Amino acid sequence: MKNKNLITISYDDFSLVLVKDGEKFIFPVSCAKNGRGEKENSYKTPRGMFEIYKKIGKNAETGTVFESRKKTGDVYKNGLVCKENAILSRILWLNGLETHNKNTKNRYVYIHGTDRENAVGKVHFSHGCVVMKNADVLKLFDLVKAGDYVFIY
Secondary structure, three states: OOOOOEEEEEOOOOEEEEEEOOEEEEEEOEOEOOOEOOOOOOOOEOOEEEEEEEEEOOOOOOOEEEEOOEEEEEEOOOOOOOOOOOEEEEEEEEEEOOHHHOOOHHHOOEEEEOOOHHHOOOOOOEOOOEEEOHHHHHHHHHHOOOOOEEEEO
């Protein structure tokens, strides 16, 4: 893992941990309400080793709404009604590195911000993605690079 960061995500503990340059960053997260799994259309959070395939949203305004990885032109503010678990602020698109999770990129599984910040770290509610509070995903986005490793268990 030369020069690559490692993010670990615990489904059971609702946590994401990054150790970078001797500093530990811990963030609350939520994952799929359907549990863990790699099957196509299961809406489950995949397990195992991944890499950050692509970082999307650099310099976008906090709360920027994304659909199909593109800015919609909308910016979420408290009180704005979004569809269930909108994709906000930043996207870290994951690519599976193991046989059982190699379909992850094509399943469009991301780490991203959400409009349901009050639920993050308390209940799982996503359709497979790892969701974070918007300020947290902005910080994480700036700390990591494409190619960094992510381990979800």
